[in-house]
Amino acid sequence: MYLLRLALQSLNNRRVTALLTVLVIALSVTLLLSVERVRSEARASFASTISGTDLIVGARSGSVQLLLYSVFRIGNATNNIRWDSYNNISTLPQVKWAIPISLGDSHRGFRVIGTDQSYFTHFRFGRDKPLSFAQGKPFADLYDAVIGADIARELGYQVGTELVLAHGAGAVSFVEHADKPFRVSGILAKTGTPVDRAIHVSLQGIEALHVDWQQGMPARGAGYVSAEQARELDLTPTAITAMLLGLNRRIDTFAVQRQVNQFSGEPLLAIMPGVALQELWSLLSVAEKALLLVSACVVLTGLVGMLSAILGSLNERRREMAILRSVGAKPWHIFSLLVLEAMALAAAGILLGLGLLYIGLGLARPILEQEYGLFMPFAWPSPAELKLLATILLASLLLACIPAWRAYRLALVDGLSIKT
């Protein structure tokens, strides 16, 4: 116990070097933990985003791409599904329910989803949790919108607030549907999924916005249709972006998937969310592992930095060692002193690293959530993270034996004579 006090006081005496060493270790620990946390949280949050959906159907492209844009609202669809194809598939006998999804518009950076009432009744996330309303009710009117919890919080919207949708999915849009404003009819309870950051309107609403558009541009002059005029028109959609399917029996999944993939009307693709997620992981795992490896190397660099700092200090500390020997410290006391010093540095580095991680998490959380739909809770270190930290501590213990052994040898050779 007294040795630990001595070690700490000795470190305090060299506090600039010690602080720098701790800082280097802390930053490397923060990096390693961030990578590990983003990795595991990304998995957890991705896996809990969709539940209960047996198949996702979209225009033929890659399964990962379809999964990303239909569920995670990342990237864009290359093509649409015709409305009649949707009708054909959703009425297959094996299909219990179908949720149409129409993407392409946005409001201040939040994506707009055209869908129907089935979204609120059949969509599941997490462990089979349904959507629930914090306020208000599903859209009923043509110009009603249901917003996610984050939108309500961040933009301060309430039931009754009017909002103008914009064409395209970017945060800044040059073409707004200012002539046909929507009104918030309901706010969904927080889900921790991309649903929180989506604006849900009816398919007819989406259709009404674009009913007078020609060649991707708003109509001018005679072709213009006002919001009220649009109500009189037939607003049956011509196309949607994707659809989520729930089947009566899970065992039919493969059969329906084959049917969709061989659909004669147009080239379509049906994917099982779980399988596509696995595909995504295997795609990402190489990069994940590389990142983890690189950050482990950074930690090692930090520890080697500590090693060289301690080794470098040994020569100027031979006097200190000789004094300790003269008052009765045994060589193994000197050895332990240096090991304790290294452990103190590593432990301080780890604690500071954890602190930095949580500070960084606090700062990066909104950005991660907004830009990448990644929800990072302020959780205690997970067992996997604790294992990493323990490994760092163990590595520093092993590395510390190098200067400690050298000091031990010096202590034996120098004895009580004071060198330098």
Added chain:
Amino acid sequence: MTSPLLELNELRFAWPQQPVLLDIAHFRLQAGERLFLKGPSGSGKTTLLGLLGGVHLPQQGEVTLLGQSLASLSARQRDRFRAEHTGYIFQMFNLLPYLSVQDNVLLPCRFSARRKDRALQRHGNLEAAAAHLLNGLGLSDPALLRRPATALSIGQQQRVAAARALIGNPELVIADEPTSALDADSREAFLQLLFAECSEAGSSLLFVSHDTALAPLFDRSLALPELNRATHLEAL
């Protein structure tokens, strides 16, 4: 006559691959004696102190402290034996810069249970033991105890080192040029204080220095080059 506190017999020592550095036929120090050992630099003085402390072992002959042959002890036992029975004062920078004056004085008590027990026996608690010694050595300001060792003057630091060597009443105090950094007046004053405290603690003092002006103050004085037959050979 009582057996000597410290005795060297037919001691020969050489560093590996080097000629014999020390060859001492006989040397003894009585209990309570204050001995001046004249040792110019390069005379093997530091090595001799290492041998007396049991840090090194001679190739021939033996060092006996308190009737105990150091060679018959293991390295760990020698370390312990040294800590329990010997206090050291070095030339300069004796103190650990990161400890307070009090913690520096108490260092031997952290590593030797016997010295700690003795200090406790006499003074009740370690702080009182340290304060008593420092007081005897002219460092009576209680505020001084908490100050870092580096905040003191060289003369004060050497007195703190003396207090550290004496705490827990070791039988032997070995001082290696402790006054070399002090001016003439402070040297004598320091020695007087050291003598007084050694008497009070009942410790013998082996004082190694090249400054013969101090020799008359001691009970006895010896010159290492005369004691050491190896240097005679080399001189020839």
